[in-house]
Amino acid sequence: QQQVKQSPQSLIVQKGGISIINCAYENTAFDYFPWYQQFPGKGPALLIAIRPDVSEKKEGRFTISFNKSAKQFSLHIMDSQPGDSATYFCAAGSRLTFGEGTQLTVNP
């Protein structure tokens, strides 16, 4: 079964702190790993994505780290802000197998 396991389920971080969300996948054929951000009442929006030939990708305060041998990838949000409070989904593959989501709360 193609699964993506995401942790933690919820995360509370102080403003200015680092938020870290982890995902693990099983299918070695996956070759695309996006992260989506979803605010209440909105559809998911692509935040950042990585391909397995790269170990890290950074866009502003958001960084994906990718470990192909461990079949794991993670999202790091530096200098977390209250406006980052949302649900984050990792996904894998072109058919977007989603993780279960992480509800991030950044306290002011």
Next chain:
Amino acid sequence: DTEVTQTPKHLVMGMTNKKSLKCEQHMGHRAMYWYKQKAKKPPELMFVYSYEKLSINESVPSRFSPECPNSSLLNLHLHALQPEDSALYLCASSRMGLAKETQYFGPGTRLLVL
């Protein structure tokens, strides 16, 4: 413009009603998707249209009937739904439906079946 629009925003229907959800994009995308999302869960793929042809149906019950009248529009016709079908229905589109393309999601239609 990277906007996918969906109407209506909210819908309440009885189990004997027939209703339709609409999705529209003007980005020239040739792949469009329907997802179902339950509260605090990830989106689940229902259907994929590629170049106006149904290419993927994820074993969705026949009470959900998709339609793609043209490359900009996607409908989801609903009939004889069950209360467990209450969810957020998301439409998405991508450029050609190929691997590794960004999917752009609409805001969704929140459906309540009584």
